[in-house]
Amino acid sequence: MNPIDILVKYWGHTNFRLKQEKIINDILVGKDVLALLPTGGGKSICYQVPTLLKEGICLVISPLISLMDDQVRHLKSKGIKSIAITSDMHYNEIDTALTNCIYGGIKFLYLSPEKLRNKLVQNRIQEMKINMITVDEAHCISEWGHNFRPAYRYISEIRSSIPNTPVLALTATATTEVIHDIQNNLLFKKNNLIRSSFRRDNISYIVDNKENKKLTLINLLNKIKSSVIVYTSTRKATKEIANFLIKNDFSATCYHGGLSREIRTERQKKWGKNQVRIIVATNAFGMGIHKADVKLVVHMDLPSTIEAYFQEAGRTGRNGETAYAFLLANKTDIKKQENLLKLRYPNIKDIIDCYQNIANYLQIAIGDLPEDPIPFDIIDFSNRYKTGVLKTYNILKYLEKEEKLKLSNNINSPSTVMINVSNTELYKFQISNRYYDAFIKLLLRSYSNLFNHHTVINEKQIAKDLKESSIQEVKEVLQRLHRLEIIRYQEQNNLPKIKYLRKRENLSALELSKKKLEERKSYESSKLKKISRYIIRKDSCRSKILLHYFSEETSYKCGVCDVCIGEKRKTTKDQEYDHVSSSIKQITTKDKSSIEGIPTQASNIKKDEVINILNFLSDNDKIDKFDNK
Incomplete structure (x- = not known):
């Protein structure tokens, strides 16, 4: 089969759009490609078609869960085996998904860049027959891109481990500087930019x-x-x-x-x-x-x-x-953005103090690396340490870029439980701790897969099933089991969460560059x-x-933006003036016309327009003075 055959079979189209065919052909012969296509330019076709023509699996790095879910759903609807590994999956689920990628005929594996640091993922990728690596929203890899995401830098580690696998980087927005950064950070064997015009005539x-x-x-x-x-x-x-x-x-x-x-x-x-x-x-x-x-x-x-x-x-x-x-x-908005920019870059001392205060607030000791995200009440924190919510938020976003910790916006999280010990260890615990035995048995009866991943639970229903327990008592038992490390319990909350990306550092070892901060602010x-x-x-x-x-030099004028429309109107007005003034001068040269008579003699000219032009001509001595009464 050739690319057109695949396109017809799965998408029902007989022709490729824009630069799709050139991109696909380059990938099929093993070239690295940076594809710069406008929004809506059909980027996904560029990696899906060549993958279906080759043996093996395509590794797709994508920044959003919703984006991955949409693509997987779309591919599955066409009978194409695909899977996504997301942040809400736990060890056993990830393990099963990766095993299917090795042995189960999966053609597309979607991952967030953060998952590439997972040792299990790294090891299993080495066992897969990766036929290409696709990096979606590739501008996120560049520190000078408009949506820099540090985790994208991990992709180069995977690339290094499978150097002969072609890379396709996709983006809809990249300046010359970002284009260079993408190809450099993804270790392109040879620079290869294929771009389509960003013109959108409609x-x-x-x-x-x-x-x-x-x-x-x-x-x-x-x-x-x-x-x-x-x-x-x-x-x-x-x-x-x-x-x-x-x-x-x-x-x-x-x-x-x-x-x-x-x-x-x-x-x-x-x-x-x-x-x-x-x-x-x-x-x-x-x-x-x-x-x-x-x-x-x-x-x-x-x-x-x-x-x-x-x-x-x-x-x-x-x-x-x-x-x-x-x-x-308008100009008010510009001033507002300038002020927000200043707030986005607090000084280094404030950042260091905030990092220390967050650790104290969350009770994270030096050297600790909590496995789970921790609920974080940013308002309470800001009030306690007198930081200000916006300033705290901006410091957190800066610390995320420095890969120290990450603020998650996942709120309204339901309560979850996962058993943290083996079946045998749990049984021994129940024998030696009869107080918890009935409670644990109820959990095991009520919820499946507790040994495999975090499972959503309902404390109210558990209290009802226990008959003589209140919701608060159920929560207290769950919290005690959590402290004993028998289970991992996350209580429902409406708070964002902080995930430590590295062990909590001693302030003397905390490397934050003032120069780098100023460079980012200037940029x-x-x-x-x-x-x-x-x-x-x-x-x-x-x-x-x-x-x-975007470095697309052109003499093109769209004719439909506010500037082009304004120019058209001005041109029309100029032409109208020439026509009206010429008509008036011809009429007034022949006889002393009254103003009332001029519009009739000069057809299609409104009286107000005639008066305005008469005033202009009179003021500039083009005609004799006239009485407008």
Whole structure:
């Protein structure tokens, strides 16, 4: 079979799009490829087709669980064996999944970059016949990319262990600097960039500087009747704007990373099925979205980079029909972003103090590396140590980039239990601790797979089954068993969690570079200046500016952005002026016409326009003075 045969068999298409065929052919002959394709450019086809033509399995590194789940579901619907290993899976589940990848005919294994540090994963990958490595959202590997994710750097370790396996890096946004970084960090044998033009002729990019953004949004939604994405910069704003739209009789919902996975999935599905027209979201929404009928994307705030804006705006007009990307921003927004940038980079002393305070707050000793994420009440912490919530959050994000610890946004987590000892050890414990025997037996009867992974439990139901116990008493028994290390118990909570990525370090050994901090701050500042200039400029086509930013030189003008439309109007006005003034001069040369008579004699000229032009001609001595009364 050849690539077209695979395309027809599984996707029902007879032709490839954009640069897909070139990318596929390069992979099939063993070349490394960096594919730079616009949002909606069909990137997944580029690794799925060659994998199905080759013996072995494709290792796909992807940043989001939802993205992996969508791809696995899509492939399985076509009868293609695929599996994803995610952060909510535990040892035995991962072990089984990896065994299936070796012996079970699995063609695609999806992993987050963090999972590549797992020793079990590393060892099992060596036993697999990997036919290619695919790195999705590859710009995350670059410290200068708009969404740097340190864990992406682990990919080079896997690459080194299987050096003859081709790598396909995929991204929709990368500057020249990031392109170099991607190929360098992924150990490309030879640089090989295949890019498609970022031109989207069907999208009208419009910047609106008006202060009343909500009124502008309402007007847009009334004019453009379609599925809509509205982006905001904060979780609070998603809820506020969604509620505002609902009160104004629009079908809307909000979406952000602080919602539980179940709620996010449900809301995305409803929007995807057009049960909800408008989704108001932070930048947590959109990756992997393939909704063709979105005709409008609105940014209510100034994005921090052109890359982020371009990627999010590109989620409109996927079906090739006329679509709109509105950016509602002004100089006030620029000032706001400048202030936020300062807050994102606290000084080194504050970062070190916060690292120490977090360890004290969570009771983590020097040298400890907790296995499970720990619930973290950021508000209580900030109040106790007088840090400020935003400052604490920004320090945590910095420590994540330094790979010290990671703040998870998974809230509304249900209670879970996993037995932490072998069957034999548990039996011995029950014999010697009769007090816990009945309780443990009830757990084993009520829940399966307790030895294999964390299992969701219901303390209320357990208390009911025990008859004479309260919910609080059940929790206390579970906590005691946890302290005895018989089980691992995580109580339900609505808090984010902190996961230590390295052993808690002594402050004297904590390596944080002031120079590196300043470099990052300076780089982000330069990015902010570029998108600030983008919204202020009125002298160049929006599409042309965006294409130039991504090193795509062109004399192209889209003709449909606010700048191009403004130029058309000005040209039309100039032509109209020439026509009107010429007509007036011809008429007034022949006789002393009254103003009332001129519009009649000069057809298609409104009286107000005639008066304005007469005033101009009179002031510039082009005609005699006239009386406007």
